């Protein structure tokens with residue numbers, strides 16, 4: 001079985017065929033000015049195990065490394081901003097789990113290569129926490145989780161220094177309601193929930209729902 005296919009039944013039932021890296025990179029080259037912008041937001045509505053999201057994260061982390069590697073604090077903040085801007089949905093829970101795992105592994109490899117023994121496990125836990133809020137399991141067509149509840153995405157913004165604002169929006173709020181359901185690409189509607197400003201290292205305890 002090719003690495004692009006898990007099983008014939010999944011291809012038949014869910015249209016699951018993974019894109020190979022050559023095609024992913026050719027497509028991402030078309031939006032290079034965005035993949036190289038650290039805070040540019042990407043949402044992939046059928047992200048599979050993350051073939052596109054992983055390349056987007058890699059390109060953003062290259063920029064963060066080139067610009068900020070001399071200051072570990074600046075690197076940590078900007079690398080977290082890169083993760084905070086990457087979103088995905090897939091209907092298969094195993095794909096979602098793999099996607100989160102692959103993004104976290106890539107992130108950790110970059111971080112450990114730069115700072116060797118000086119890595120902070122609590123920081124990596126926050127990165128994992130953000131990924132679990134940004135990569136969701138559900139139906140991108142109905143915009144609902146498998147439980148039937150609406151899919152909700154977190155918007156993360158560093159507002160001053162180390163303080164982050166988390167605001168939650170329903171997936172459907174991120175679309176222009178026309179016949180094409182165009183993605184707005186921005187969080188312009190009223191959030192369904194706004195969390196208190198919190199230090200980024202406390203996001204897990206202060207903004208968990």
Ligand SMILES: C[S@@+](CC[C@H](N)C(=O)[O-])C[C@H]1O[C@@H](n2cnc3c(N)ncnc32)[C@H](O)[C@@H]1O
Pocket residue numbers: 014015016017018019044045046047048049050051052089090091092095138139140141
């Ligand atoms: C063609 S694969 C592409 C995966 C990935 N984007 C890639 O290029 O490697 C389609 C993916 O869509 C998912 N999928 C199918 N129907 C879906 C739906 N209604 N909502 C969200 N994901 C869905 C499948 O589980 C599968 O992972």
